[in-house]
Every structure is written in C-alpha cells, then in structure tokens.
Amino acid sequence: MKVLLVSPDPKSRQVMGLAVRGIARKIGGLPPVLLEATDGERGIAVARGEQPDVIVADEIASRAGAFALAHDLRNDMEPFPGVIVILLDRPQDVWLAKWSQADAWFVKPVDPFALADRVLELTRAKEIA
DSSP states (O other): OEEEEEOSOHHHHHHHHHHHHHHHHHHOSOOOEEEEESSHHHHHHHHHHHOOSEEEEEOOOSTTOHHHHHHHHHTSSSOOOSEEEEEESOGGGHHHHHHTTOSEEEESSOOHHHHHHHHHHHHHHTTOO
C-alpha cells in the first residue's frame, strides 16, 4: 500500500505515519510506502504522479489545503480512486470535508489507533488492502 501524508507540520506527518504503519501489523505483510508533501499543491502533484492508495491530509489554512486537495483530486478528468482522510482543526469544518468528497475525517487531536482502523476499513471496502 502507498500512502501520501500531507501536512506542513513534521510532527503531524510523523503521527499520521505511525498510525498507517499500524495497519501492516494488523493485516500482516509489508509496511506501507510513505510519501510526504508539506502543502496541498505539492500533495496534488505527488498524488497525480505517484497514485497513492491512501491520502491522509492535515487541514491546512492555505489556498490549496486539504479540502482543495480532496476536491480537486475527486473532480479530475480521471478522479482519484483511493481513500482520502482529512484531519480537521475544528468540528465546524465537517461540512467542508463532506464538500471536498473526503472518505473520512477526524477532528484533532487524532487517536492514531482510530485513524489506522478507519483507513483499514476504507481500504478494505475499496479492495486496496
């Protein structure tokens, strides 16, 4: 499995990485290949080029943040088929996560075990894991 982690915060990317690595322990097999981007624009470019199975994007207050990333990838000529999870700063932003067509979202701070479980559930549903 290939996973793209998007956040300007290295600590946030580290927590996301630890969470998704936990999936391999649950299902056995190789740990996921982790890709990283520090903002939404770079995340979109990496996603289009690398075609990850999963994107976990931290809400980013910029022109191309997590919401724009998800929305743009879902509405491409060839829509992104993988799982997109957004980490929200505020519960009031759930409507933006829905608008962006993310598969799931969590309000920070995120329980890494819950994140891993949800990503595993979604990848199984899309027959990725």
